[in-house]
Amino acid sequence: MxxxxxxxxxxxxxxxxxxxxxxxxxxxxxxxxxxxxxxxxxxxxxxxxxxxxxxxxxxxxxxxxxxxxxxxxxxxxxxxxxxxxAPRVVEAVSAQLNAFTHTCFTVSPYEGYVAVAEKLNELTPGDHEKRSALFNSGAEAVENAIKIARHYTKKQAVVAFDHAYHGRTNLTMGLTAKNIPYKNGFGPFAPEVYRAPLSYPFRDGGLDGREAAARAITMIEKQIGAENLAAIIIEPIQGEGGFIVPAAGFLPALVEWAQANDVVFIADEVQTGFARTGAWFASEHEGIVPDVIVTAKGIAGGLPLSAVTGRAEIMDSAMAGGLGGTYAGSPIACAAALATIETYEQDxxxxxxxxxxxxxxxxxxxxxxxxxxxxxxxxxxxxxxxxxxxxxxxxxxxxxxxxxxxxxxxxxxxxxxxxxxxxxxxxxxxxxxxxxxxxxxxxxxxxxxxxx
Known part of the structure; x- marks a missing residue:
C-alpha cells in the first residue's frame, strides 16, 4: 500500500x-x-x-x-x-449505442439476442437440443424458470434448499432461506414452495453426499410427493447462504431422482456461472446436466442481463407471448454479453x-x-x-x-x-x-x- x-x-x-x-x-x-x-x-x-x-x-x-x-x-x-x-465490452457497447438502444425484442427482433441465445445453448452443460430466453435480473430469470417448469409439468410445487438465495421478488423471496434482511415483514410469499435439507459438509456430522441426498429426497417424497412437484431448484454452490459446496454425490443423486420422477432440475448458476468457479458453470464440477440453468451476474460485464437455458421440449412448452419483457435481452446488454463471453474465451x-x-x-x-x-x-x-x-x-x-x-x-x-x-x-x-x-x-x- x-x-x-x-x-x-x-x-x-x-x-x-x-x-x-x-x-x-x-x-x-x-x-x-x-x-x-x-x-x-x-x-x-x-x-x-x-x-x-x-x-x-x-x-x-x-x-x-x-x-x-x-x-x-x-x-x-x-x-x-x-x-x-473490459476493452471488448466497452467497444461493443459503444458500437451498439451508436446503432440503436432499444426496439423491444418481442416487438421487432435483432441479431444480438439470438446470438447470445446461441452462445448459451452451446456453452451450458449437455449436448441435447436447447433453447434460451433472456431477461434482466437473476431473480427475474429464476421466476421464469419456475413458470416454465410448472407449465411443462402441469404440476405446481417447487423445492428449494436450506441456506438458499434466489432473489428479492415475491416468489424468489419464498425460495430464499434467510429471513433478515431479505424476507422479514415482506410476506405473504408465493404458495407451493417447500424447503429441503442441504448437504453442508462442515456442519453435517460426516454425512456424505449420497446420504445427504437420501435425507432430502425422503423429505420431498413424504411431505410433498413427486406427483405434485414441478421442479427442484438449487445453487450448485450456495452463494449468499455461505459458499457451501455440497458433498460429492449430492447433486448427481438429486438429478437422478428428478429425472426418474418427471421433475425439472433447475441449476441456479447466477453467482457460480461464467468461469467463476474455474469452469464455465459450477455444474460441470459434479458432472451434472441440469434440465434448466439460470444465469446472470457475470454474463454481461456489468450490464443487466440474465437468461434461462434449458431442454428444448421444456423451454418450448410455454405459449407464444408467455415469456419476455420490455427490456428483456436489451440490445446493449446483449452486445456486452457477446463481448464478455469472448473475453472469457480469448483471455x-x-x-x-x-x-x-x-x-x-x-x-x-x-x-x-x-x-x-x-x-x-x-x-x-x-x-x-x-x-x-x-x-x-x-x-x-x-x-x-x-x-x-x-x-x-x-x-x-x-x-x-x-x-x-x-x-x-x-x-x-x-x-x-x-x-x-x-x-x-x-x-x-x-x-x-x-x-x-
Whole structure:
C-alpha cells in the first residue's frame, strides 16, 4: 500500500494504476458528501457495504472520489469477472449505442439476442437440443424458470434448499432461506414452495453426499410427493447462504431422482456461472446436466442481463407471448454479453479462475492452520470463503466476521460477508486481478484477524 497526498487518476480500464492506496480515511470527505445525499434521497432499505463514492474501477481496484484505491475482492457480487471496464465490452457497447438502444425484442427482433441465445445453448452443460430466453435480473430469470417448469409439468410445487438465495421478488423471496434482511415483514410469499435439507459438509456430522441426498429426497417424497412437484431448484454452490459446496454425490443423486420422477432440475448458476468457479458453470464440477440453468451476474460485464437455458421440449412448452419483457435481452446488454463471453474465451479466464483459487485456498488454509477461529475453508476457483467460529464450540461467530470486514474496509480492501449465520467471509475477486494485489488483500484480512 502507498500513502499519497494527491488523488489517483480516474481513468478506468488497463490504464488504472493497480495498487492499494489510501489518501484519506474511509470514507473521505467527498465520499461522505455522497453518503449524506444518499441518506436524504435514497430509500433507507437500499443499503451499502462501503461508504465510498466510486469514480473509476478496473483490473483489481476500485477508486473513490477522494483518490483512495481499494483492492476489489467482491467484483460487484461476482458480476465483473472480466473487470469493470473490459476493452471488448466497452467497444461493443459503444458500437451498439451508436446503432440503436432499444426496439423491444418481442416487438421487432435483432441479431444480438439470438446470438447470445446461441452462445448459451452451446456453452451450458449437455449436448441435447436447447433453447434460451433472456431477461434482466437473476431473480427475474429464476421466476421464469419456475413458470416454465410448472407449465411443462402441469404440476405446481417447487423445492428449494436450506441456506438458499434466489432473489428479492415475491416468489424468489419464498425460495430464499434467510429471513433478515431479505424476507422479514415482506410476506405473504408465493404458495407451493417447500424447503429441503442441504448437504453442508462442515456442519453435517460426516454425512456424505449420497446420504445427504437420501435425507432430502425422503423429505420431498413424504411431505410433498413427486406427483405434485414441478421442479427442484438449487445453487450448485450456495452463494449468499455461505459458499457451501455440497458433498460429492449430492447433486448427481438429486438429478437422478428428478429425472426418474418427471421433475425439472433447475441449476441456479447466477453467482457460480461464467468461469467463476474455474469452469464455465459450477455444474460441470459434479458432472451434472441440469434440465434448466439460470444465469446472470457475470454474463454481461456489468450490464443487466440474465437468461434461462434449458431442454428444448421444456423451454418450448410455454405459449407464444408467455415469456419476455420490455427490456428483456436489451440490445446493449446483449452486445456486452457477446463481448464478455469472448473475453472469457480469448483471455483464458476460466483457467485464470483456477489459478486464483489455488492462491486463495493455499493462503487461507495456511491461516486456518494457525488460527482455530477459521473453522472451514471452502469453494472452487475464484469463489472461496472462510467460516469463522468460536474455536471452543464451533458456534458461528458473526461478531468476529464483522470486525474483520470492517478492518478490511478501513484499510482499503473491498470484502463481502455472507452466510445464514452471518459468519462467512467470501472472496470474489475479478478474474483480472493480479496475484500481487490478491496476496496483498489477503494480508490485510490476516492482519484484521490478528487485530480482532
Amino acid at each position: 502507498t500513502l499519497v497526498d494527491t488523488p489517483a487518476t480516474t481513468t478506468g480500464g488497463p490504464a488504472l494504476t493497480q495498487e492499494r492506496r489510501l489518501v484519506t480515511a474511509i470514507p473521505g470527505p467527498r465520499s461522505q458528501e455522497l453518503m449524506n445525499r444518499k441518506a436524504a434521497a435514497v430509500a433507507a432499505g437500499v443499503g451499502h457495504t462501503l461508504p465510498i463514492s466510486v469514480v473509476a474501477a478496473g483490473g483489481g481496484v476500485v477508486v473513490d472520489a477522494d483518490g483512495n484505491s481499494l483492492i476489489d475482492l467482491g467484483s460487484g457480487i461476482a458480476v465483473t469477472g472480466v473487470g469493470n471496464s 483464458g479466464l476460466v483457467e485464470r479462475a483456477k489459478e486464483i483459487g489455488s492462491v486463495l485456498i493455499g493462503r487461507l488454509n495456511a491461516l486456518r492452520t494457525a488460527d482455530p477461529r477459521i473453522g472451514d475453508v471452502r469453494g472452487r476457483g475464484a469463489m472461496v470463503a472462510i467460516e469463522l467460529v468460536d474455536p471452543a464450540t464451533g458456534a458461528p461467530d458473526a461478531a468476529l466476521t464483522n470486525k474483520v470486514a470492517k478492518f478490511a474496509h478501513e484499510h482499503g480492501v473491498i470484502l463481502l460477508t455472507c452466510g445464514t449465520y452471518g459468519n462467512v467471509i467470501r472472496f470474489l475477486p475479478p478474474l483480472t486481478i493480479s496475484d500481487e494485489l490478491l496476496v496483498e488483500g489477503l494480508g490485510v484480512i490476516a492482519e484484521g484477524l490478528k487485530q480482532a
